[in-house]
Amino acid sequence: DTGVSQNPRHKITKRGQNVTFRCDPISEHNRLYWYRQTLGQGPEFLTYFQNEAQLEKSRLLSDRFSAERPKGSFSTLEIQRTEQGDSAMYLCASSTNSGDEKLFFGSGTQLSVL
Amino acid sequence: KQEVTQIPAALSVPEGENLVLNCSFTDSAIYNLQWFRQDPGKGLTSLLLIQSSQREQTSGRLNASLDKSSGRSTLYIAASQPGDSATYLCAALPNAGNMLTFGGGTRLMVKP
Numbered sequence: 001d002t003g004v005s006q007n008p009r010h011k012i013t014k015r016g017q018n019v020t021f022r023c024d025p026i027s028e029h030n031r032l033y034w035y036r037q038t039l040g041q042g043p044e045f046l047t048y049f050q051n052e053a054q055l056e057k058s059r060l061l062s063d064r065f066s067a068e069r070p071k072g073s074f075s076t077l078e079i080q081r082t083e084q085g086d087s088a089m090y091l092c093a094s095s096t097n098s099g100d101e102k103l104f105f106g107s108g109t110q111l112s113v114l
Numbered sequence: 115k116q117e118v119t120q121i122p123a124a125l126s127v128p129e130g131e132n133l134v135l136n137c138s139f140t141d142s143a144i145y146n147l148q149w150f151r152q153d154p155g156k157g158l159t160s161l162l163l164i165q166s167s168q169r170e171q172t173s174g175r176l177n178a179s180l181d182k183s184s185g186r187s188t189l190y191i192a193a194s195q196p197g198d199s200a201t202y203l204c205a206a207l208p209n210a211g212n213m214l215t216f217g218g219g220t221r222l223m224v225k226p
Contacts, residue, residue: 004157041218
């Protein structure tokens with residue numbers, strides 16, 4: 001296993017369209033996180049899964065956003081009716097449940113909403 | 115609500131210089147403090163993780179310290195190299211919850 005994988009790397013879409021991103025965590029990691037990062041800022045937490053259960057959601061995650069991790073392995077993040085303000089890098093991270101909480105990040109999906 | 119601040123926002127140094135990056139946080143009820151490196155257009159790479167009970171961690175030329183009582187952490191980079199050029203981010207994990215709160219990062223440029 002080579003690390004956390006995110007697809008696509010880049011997505012350009014028109015305002016109002018729906019987009020879906022995929023994250024494949026490191027195989028033995030049962031914790032999975034989504035963050036959003038805009039240019040020049042640090043990442044902001046969106047949501048967290050332990051196995052298939054979504055345990056935390058940020059207020060940033062509006063009704064247009066939905067995340068799933070159906071089998072406790074890969075996860076998807078969908079944004080409906082995209083807005084220009086959704087343009088950002090969407091980062092996925094995973095970790096074990098060992099207690100040290102060290103996160104391993106993917107390379108991200110860069111979303112541009114025109 | 116936890117707030118994490120990093121100063122300076124940008125730093126340019128000549129190769130070989132030792133340097134310190136600063137991170138401050140407002141809520142001392144943290145489980146750990148983590149430092150990451152981010153290259154342009156890339157994800158984050160974990161550098162060092164300091165548990166709340168620890169004072170410092172070292173990896174190679176990097177040393178991170180933690181002072182919970184003052185709400186501060188520093189990342190010390192010894193003998194900087196051009197390859198160290200990147201954005202360095204610190205993040206605090208609370209005692210309750212799994213939400214890392216990141217600072218805005220320090221963009222480091224090491225000139226040959």
